Amino acid sequence: MRRLGLWLGLVVFVAIGALVVTAVAAKVVIDNQQAQTRGVSLMSCDASVGPTQPGQGERGTVDASKLDDEQRGIVALIVSIGKQRSLAPRAWQVAIQAGMTESGLHNLTYGDRDSLGIFQMRPSMGWGTVAQVTDPTYEVNKFYDVLLGVPDWQNKLPGDAAQAVERSGFPSRYHKWEPMAATLVQNVGQVVDVVGCGTGMGALLPPSQAAGQAIKFALGEQGKPYVWGATGPDAYDCSGLMLRAYESAGIILPRVSYNQYHAGALLPVREAQPGDLLFLATNPADPDSIHHVMMYLGDNKVVEAQQTGVPVHIRPFSFDERELVPQAVRPGV
Helix, strand or coil, X not given: CHHHHHHHHHHHHHHHXXXXXXXHHHHHHHHHHHHHHCCCCCCCCCCCCCCCCCCCCCHHHHHHHCCCHHHHHXXXXXXXXXXXXXXXXXXXXXXHHHHHHHHCCCCCCCCCCCCECCCCECHHHCCCCHHHHCCHHHHHHHHHHHHHCCCCHHHCCHHHHHHHHHCCCCHHHHHHHHHHHHHHHHHHCCCCCCCCCCCCCHHHCCCCHHHHHHHHHHHHCCCCCECXXXXXXXXXXXXXXXXXXXXXXXXXXXXXXXXXXCCEEEEXXXXXXXXXXXXXXXXXXXXHHEEEEEEEEECCEEEECCECCECCEEEECCCCCCXXXXXXXXXXX
């Protein structure tokens, strides 16, 4: 009887799980259908692309609240034309980030050399006549035209897509306005799900056996010293601890943290589950700037080998940490 009860319990658990997954999937479908009725084309879910960087707190909201009437009008025009052309919200975000970087979202009548307008387009470089590149409607449409010609722009970070259009000598500067642009897309454009991921399904995935073993190993190493470059058994650095923890579960990770970012399935960081890897970077929008990796334990805690003088330990963790990369990694998936 006891064995029968266990089997019945398992059947009920699986059935409930299937219902929850179906409900989430249905919501994603409904979200996309509602978006399409508004003339918006949502993209397939891509957790590695925006729309916002965790660790920014309310910065996007604060920056958006400082816009003046002209700036808000240009944002509204960018969104309106994007909707008229049935472009994905990510395209609107790229345009907002580019416009804010180039002109502060003002329709300027001056600029570097003959650069003019919202996006500092140059008549001498074939962007249009002086009259055209200072006409907001022309400017926004022209920006979208060029963006659509950028190969694979949909799968670039919004700041990188903006750089591909503008071809600036300072390519990383467009990332600064990502939180604000995402806030404006969501509020002005009335699109809740900018990247088409719905509510996501990461939270429905229980820790795997491998994750459980990796957690067990990492917790067992608490108290051992941090030594840069060390991979155990007597000392660890951050990536060395993750390497050995997952090695104990039969999963081989690369040696260094920024390569470990590419060693599993990406998911939005707020959907991280126990055993997933979380990363800190000097520029959270640029995985090449990752300098630290830690393992999420659930309940807003991580285990990590943090720095010299601090042994392997568990510490409280916040999804608003300043350098947190927007994606978590699930090794072995």
